[in-house]
Amino acid sequence: MPTQKPRLPPSVWLIFIGLAVVTMLGVFGNRGGADAGSTAIPYSQFQQLLDAGKVKQVTVSGNMIRGTLKEKLPDGNTSFSTLQVPADLAGTLAKHGVEYSAAPSNDALGTLLSWVVPPLLFVGIWLWASRAMMGGGGRGGLGGLGGGLFSVGRSRAKLITAETGIQTTFDDVAGVDEAKAELHEIVDFLKRPEEFGRLGAHIPRGILLVGPPGTGKTLLARAIAGEAGVPFFSTNGAEFVEMFVGVGAARVRDLFEQARGSAPCIIFIDELDALGRARGASPITGQDEKEQTLNQLLAEMDGFDRSVAIVVLAATNRPEILDPALLRAGRFDRQVLVDRPDKKGRVDILKIHLKRMKLADDVKIEDVAALTPGFTGADLANLANEAAVVATRRGGDSVSMDDFTRAIERIVAGLEKKSRVLIPNERRIVAYHEMGHALVALAIPGSDPVQKVSIIPRGIGALGYTMQRPVDDRFLMSRQELENRMTVLLGGRAAEMILGDDISTGAADDLAKATDIARGIVMRFGMDEHLGPVAWDTEQANFLHDQPGAFWQQRRYSDETAHEIDQAVRAHVEAARARAVSILQANREALDEGATALLAHETLGADDLPKVKQMAA
Numbered sequence: 001m002p003t004q005k006p007r008l009p010p011s012v013w014l015i016f017i018g019l020a021v022v023t024m025l026g027v028f029g030n031r032g033g034a035d036a037g038s039t040a041i042p043y044s045q046f047q048q049l050l051d052a053g054k055v056k057q058v059t060v061s062g063n064m065i066r067g068t069l070k071e072k073l074p075d076g077n078t079s080f081s082t083l084q085v086p087a088d089l090a091g092t093l094a095k096h097g098v099e100y101s102a103a104p105s106n107d108a109l110g111t112l113l114s115w116v117v118p119p120l121l122f123v124g125i126w127l128w129a130s131r132a133m134m135g136g137g138g139r140g141g142l143g144g145l146g147g148g149l150f151s152v153g154r155s156r157a158k159l160i161t162a163e164t165g166i167q168t169t170f171d172d173v174a175g176v177d178e179a180k181a182e183l184h185e186i187v188d189f190l191k192r193p194e195e196f197g198r199l200g201a202h203i204p205r206g207i208l209l210v211g212p213p214g215t216g217k218t219l220l221a222r223a224i225a226g227e228a229g230v231p232f233f234s235t236n237g238a239e240f241v242e243m244f245v246g247v248g249a250a251r252v253r254d255l256f257e258q259a260r261g262s263a264p265c266i267i268f269i270d271e272l273d274a275l276g277r278a279r280g281a282s283p284i285t286g287q288d289e290k291e292q293t294l295n296q297l298l299a300e301m302d303g304f305d306r307s308v309a310i311v312v313l314a315a316t317n318r319p320e321i322l323d324p325a326l327l328r329a330g331r332f333d334r335q336v337l338v339d340r341p342d343k344k345g346r347v348d349i350l351k352i353h354l355k356r357m358k359l360a361d362d363v364k365i366e367d368v369a370a371l372t373p374g375f376t377g378a379d380l381a382n383l384a385n386e387a388a389v390v391a392t393r394r395g396g397d398s399v400s401m402d403d404f405t406r407a408i409e410r411i412v413a414g415l416e417k418k419s420r421v422l423i424p425n426e427r428r429i430v431a432y433h434e435m436g437h438a439l440v441a442l443a444i445p446g447s448d449p450v451q452k453v454s455i456i457p458r459g460i461g462a463l464g465y466t467m468q469r470p471v472d473d474r475f476l477m478s479r480q481e482l483e484n485r486m487t488v489l490l491g492g493r494a495a496e497m498i499l500g501d502d503i504s505t506g507a508a509d510d511l512a513k514a515t516d517i518a519r520g521i522v523m524r525f526g527m528d529e530h531l532g533p534v535a536w537d538t539e540q541a542n543f544l545h546d547q548p549g550a551f552w553q554q555r556r557y558s559d560e561t562a563h564e565i566d567q568a569v570r571a572h573v574e575a576a577r578a579r580a581v582s583i584l585q586a587n588r589e590a591l592d593e594g595a596t597a598l599l600a601h602e603t604l605g606a607d608d609l610p611k612v613k614q615m616a617a
């Protein structure tokens with residue numbers, strides 16, 4: 001979005017000057033004390049008329065006297081006004097036959113000004129500040145003035161239609177096939193609502209694109225705008241964040257109002273976290289304002305009925321801070337993961353960004369992709385550009401592989417600081433670790449099937465991941481299942497041990513989870529033979545916050561029991577590790593084979609995993 005210097009539009013200045021002039025006129029116009037339809041007369045004349053008995057009635061306010069005469073003045077008026085001259089002075093003046101009259105004192109003018117100027121100043125400052133906060137730009141709601149004064153509560157979403165068109169299409173996005181497929185479906189839905197409605201399916205209401213920065217979420221949204229062929233309201237969560245209570249909410253209302261007017265359409269809210277932050281999570285900014293805005297959004301999403309074809313699309317790279325209410329059914333209940341691309345994805349993305357570049361013959365896109373694990377789409381776009389810069393600087397007439405290598409080195413140095421790119425030995429360890437989880441899960445009958453294994457760093461912190469899809473929702477778990485789960489969690493560390501070099505910090509998260517399960521077995525579920533069916537754990541989950549009990553809660557068992565609990569927990573974790581190690585030892589070849597495949601392809605689906613021997617407990 002182009003950022004404009006906050007500046008008052010000329011019309012606002014005009015209004016200012018106008019107000020000032022009107023004020024002045026008011027002040028000075030009153031000088032003679034005349035009103036329309038009445039004649040201002042000198043005070044001496046008034047006294048003469050009074051003496052002559054020609055005055056019918058007077059009204060005195062301050063030193064202003066208004067009244068009517070029994071006969072007409074020379075100009076045809078019967079009403080008059082005059083300003084009183086102090087009586088003793090008037091007497092003296094009358095004695096000498098002087099014509100006398102009074103004028104409003106300068107004091108009065110000063111008083112008036114002091115009443116008028118400060119409010120004007122305040123209005124000015126307020127106008128300026130609200131302009132500055134809105135950062136200029138946007139649609140001026142009501143002509144020029146609208147920008148500041150009356151359109152604060154208007155949504156500043158950009159409307160993109162077929163005519164104002166966006167050139168981005170799905171062909172400009174690569175490497176995120178699942179997300180693309182999902183969004184294709186939405187586009188189809190919007191294009192032919194009758195066809196989908198035929199079987200009673202209704203259009204999803206909210207879709208949330210989730211993924212690390214630079215993976216193409218905004219790009220995907222633009223592609224939808226380009227392809228859907230329906231109006232597309234594009235806005236940013238930050239545009240709803242304001243200092244004044246109610247402004248953000250008013251904008252949300254306005255946005256949905258507009259959208260309803262042009263359904264079927266898409267509303268896109270980029271960086272949803274700016275507005276959808278969990279209530280009560282940010283102590284600094286205006287609490288009320290944030291909550292009102294969020295509540296308004298929730299209300300609007302609940303409000304429009306299913307027959308109105310409005311799809312709300314949003315993007316965030318911090319789903320964890322979103323208010324849970326946003327993710328509930330009927331709101332953003334469809335979440336589309338836009339993840340870092342694997343090797344094949346990177347090849348496709350590079351093809352897009354290298355399309356317009358002159359490449360030397362020695363450049364193989366596959367090789368560039370192989371050198372850039374962990375890169376996002378934005379990193380790759382940056383890489384293409386950087387390589388061209390390097391080539392230009394050395395005066396070459398095409399971009400060579402050497403330029404790419406140099407550009408990669410430069411970018412990697414930056415990314416390594418953010419720990420998103422692994423050195424080769426780390427990749428090997430991560431590959432064994434993840435394959436360890438996967439094979440243990442495969443080898444234990446009845447555990448959740450492995451869906452995907454990857455050594456592409458995901459989110460923040462995790463270096464790779466193994467995705468298991470639960471077969472169905474579980475409310476109860478048997479002890480055997482808990483132990484199976486622990487064993488899978490320890491599969492990573494077990495694989496590292498089998499690989500033999502050393503063990504790594506990569507298992508920290510797994511160990512924490514496994515230990516939690518072990519504590520549950522021993523302390524909460526009473527499943528440990530030795531400690532018996534006693535609930536040692538006195539924690540009471542808070543039903544709203546689901547947080548562990550308060551820290552001041554007392555331990556209700558003896559020191560000996562504490563000791564036994566610690567030993568039992570350790571024994572359970574140790575048992576799981578021993579089991580994982582023996583499973584992997586029995587499947588050593590599969591482990592090597594799988595890790596090698598993982599290093600080569602970075603991501604493996606369920607069908608690509610090596611066969612393992614099943615191991616009953």
Ligand code: ADP
Pocket residue numbers: 172173174175176211212213214215216217218219220315349352376377378379381
């Ligand atoms: P996000 O919104 O996820 O942070 P963007 O959509 O803003 O990321 O991506 C920034 C730029 O990086 C895009 O304009 C595009 O040039 C490039 N890019 C990112 N992801 C992809 C992708 N999957 N395919 C092609 N280009 C991409």
Ligand code: MG
Pocket residue numbers: 217218219270271315
């Ligand atoms: Mg973005």
Ligand code: ZN
Pocket residue numbers: 433434437492493506507510
């Ligand atoms: Zn792990």
